[in-house]
Amino acid sequence: MGLVEQMFVQPAASDDGVALGAALAPYSDGNGKLPTKAMRHGYWGPAFDDHAVEKALQTYKIRYTRLSDPARTAAQLLSEGKILGWFEGRMEFGPRALGSRSIVADPRDPEMNAKVNNAVKFREWWRPFAPSFKKEAAPEYLESAYDSPFMILTAQVRPEKRNVIPSVTHVDGSARPQTVEREINPLYYRLIDEFGKITGVPVIMNTSFNLRGEAIVHTPTDALRTFFSSGMDALAIGSFLVEK
Secondary structure, eight states: OOSOSOOOOOSOOSGGGHHHHHHHHHHHSTTOOOOOSOOOOOOOSOOOOHHHHHHHHHHTTOOOEEOSOHHHHHHHHHHTTOOEEEEOSSOOSSSSOOSSEEEEEOTTOTTHHHHHIIIIIOOOTTOOOEEEEEGGGHHHHBSSOOOOTTSOOOEEBOGGGTTTSGGGSOTTSEEOOEEEOTTTOHHHHHHHHHHHHHHSOOEEEEEESSOTTSOOOOSHHHHHHHHHTSOOOEEEETTEEEEO
8 A cells, every 4th residue: 555664563463472572571661672673583483403303203114315405305396296394493483384384385386276275284275375485586476565574464466477376376366475585594495496496486385284273283293193194295304305
């Protein structure tokens, strides 16, 4: 509407956001000063190193491959139409998967929305999936919302790009984008960048790593159980790849 130049909404703008309020409350008492630096990410949850991941894989006797470059391998699989679980780094805070506990897929396939719904999410057909962009590429695809790190704002996809990324463009031409910065999440940024190098489209479909009615996966065991309970093709988990 052009009424404001910038808008910020913290990523857990519901009951779970009370935790942020509790942490900030002492700063607002007396002469305390609230932080003036903008919140740029929500990666405040736990991480699991390769030792913990490999232990889980071995406990459940799962075959796996050790990867030298998880981002490049995952990007290649995405370009081949595979649906991937992506379990990397510290877990996100809030309701959105932001590239640490995500299910990712190729946004160029107009049928991918239905494929992910049928294979993994088991939710209503009309509910849209979100795109993750390299931040600097977002203006090429979107009419606004170039700074949307938390996948909360909506934007119109440029008309000439709607057929390029159909599976993440809603019926009204809108999208709920996540803009990804190299400095904030280097590995997830590289996944999008490598996919862009292969396909010419630096955008991927991103939805939360969970089945319908369940919480986003937390531990390696959660990820493995969800992976084998769904129609995902592969799982990039730490430095390892699991395939069906």
